[in-house]
Amino acid sequence: MKTLEQDLPELRPGQSVELLKELHILTREGRINQDSRRKLKQVYHLVQFIEKLLAQVPDAPGHPTLADFGAGKSYLGFILYDLVLRQRAEGHVYGIETRTELVERSRALAQRLGFGRMSFLAIRAEDAASESALPEAIDLVTALHACDTATDDAIAFGLRRKARHMALVPCCQAELAGWLRKEKAQALSRTPLAELWRHPLHTRELGSQLTNVLRCLYLEAMGYQVTVTELVGWEHSMKNELILATRTGQPKRAAAQRLRAILAEFGLQGLEVLRYPGLQ
Numbered sequence: 001m002k003t004l005e006q007d008l009p010e011l012r013p014g015q016s017v018e019l020l021k022e023l024h025i026l027t028r029e030g031r032i033n034q035d036s037r038r039k040l041k042q043v044y045h046l047v048q049f050i051e052k053l054l055a056q057v058p059d060a061p062g063h064p065t066l067a068d069f070g071a072g073k074s075y076l077g078f079i080l081y082d083l084v085l086r087q088r089a090e091g092h093v094y095g096i097e098t099r100t101e102l103v104e105r106s107r108a109l110a111q112r113l114g115f116g117r118m119s120f121l122a123i124r125a126e127d128a129a130s131e132s133a134l135p136e137a138i139d140l141v142t143a144l145h146a147c148d149t150a151t152d153d154a155i156a157f158g159l160r161r162k163a164r165h166m167a168l169v170p171c172c173q174a175e176l177a178g179w180l181r182k183e184k185a186q187a188l189s190r191t192p193l194a195e196l197w198r199h200p201l202h203t204r205e206l207g208s209q210l211t212n213v214l215r216c217l218y219l220e221a222m223g224y225q226v227t228v229t230e231l232v233g234w235e236h237s238m239k240n241e242l243i244l245a246t247r248t249g250q251p252k253r254a255a256a257q258r259l260r261a262i263l264a265e266f267g268l269q270g271l272e273v274l275r276y277p278g279l280q
Contacts, residue, residue: 014087015083016113017030018113019079019113022112022113023073023075024036025039025040025075039075041232042144042232043076043079044079046076046144046231047080047083047084049244050066050080050140053165053167053244053246054066054139054140054165057139057165059090062091063090063139064139065091065092065135065137065139066091066092066094066138066141067134067138067142067157067158068094068096068144069096069141069142069146069150070096070097070125070143070146070147071096072097073106074106074120075144077106077118078106078109080093081093085117091117092118093117093118093119094118094119094121094134094135095119095120096121096123096128097120097121097122098122098123099122100122103121103122106118106120107120121134125157126149126153126156128153129156129157129160134161135161137162138157138162138163139165140164140167141155141157141158141161141163141165143169143170144169145169145170145171146169146170146171147171148172148173148174148175151168151170151173152275154168155168155215155218158245159222159278162247163247165245165247166224166243166244167243167244168215168242168244169241169243170208170211173207173208173211173212175211176208176211176214176271177204179207179270179271180203180266180268181203183267183268184197184198186267187266187267191265210262210266212228213262214263214271214275214276215243216228216243217255217256217259218255218259218275218276218278219243220251220255221253221256221276221279221280222278223248223249223250224247224248225245225246226244226245227244228242228244229242229244230242251280253280259276259279
């Protein structure tokens with residue numbers, strides 16, 4: 001097995017090797033396996049995108065503020081802090097995760113490493129928008145592989161707090177596929193387009209694609225400029241779509257109209273109140 005220097009030539013100067021060991025990305029001997037390397041590559045790529053977004057945030061006391069949804073073991077939050085915020089005098093990372101044991105573990109690790117401007121909240125993603133422990137002014141909302149509707153909750157939070165930026169890598173989009181399955185018989189009798197989701201595999205894939213298209217339209221309708229790109233090569237992850245959104249404060253009426261038209265075309269009008277309540 002290769003040494004750390006050979007295996008991770010992209011390791012940045014001053015990066016905490018101890019952190020990577022604590023996250024079990026590296027072994028105690030400083031070595032790395034292929035699965036950990038793949039995970040780290042995804043996080044590194046997302047950090048590079050986030051750095052560019054944070055460079056646009058004006059200097060102000062307490063900023064930048066970052067909210068990490070579906071944080072899990074907080075790989076992204078810790079590495080963001082280590083690479084981006086640790087050298088700054090200001091800024092705070094908030095990790096949002098439902099599993100209490102992971103939150104407690106992250107709190108202990110942050111204390112052990114002296115990462116004082118990190119907080120971890122054991123709350124549901126859908127409750128974060130009304131959580132008083134989170135600041136009203138959020139500069140960036142991120143979610144790396146937040147499952148199913150957790151990405152929608154991250155978007156709802158970002159809209160509620162008027163986040164400057166969002167960086168989202170959705171995962172396991174199942175909700176919309178369930179709606180398509182429920183209405184499949186009626187849709188097949190109504191339109192030949194229903195052939196796109198007649199077979200279960202197509203239902204799942206189309207549901208995933210459609211979910212992200214609707215999310216992008218919603219963000220545009222709510223005053224965000226949206227870019228969609230790949231996070232890393234497909235050989236590293238099948239959940240690879242990165243949605244970047246920057247607040248312009250100029251809602252696009254055409255995006256709202258198209259979103260509603262797509263919902264109507266696919267018989268999904270019931271989703272508007274549930275997922276897109278801010279549409280004008």
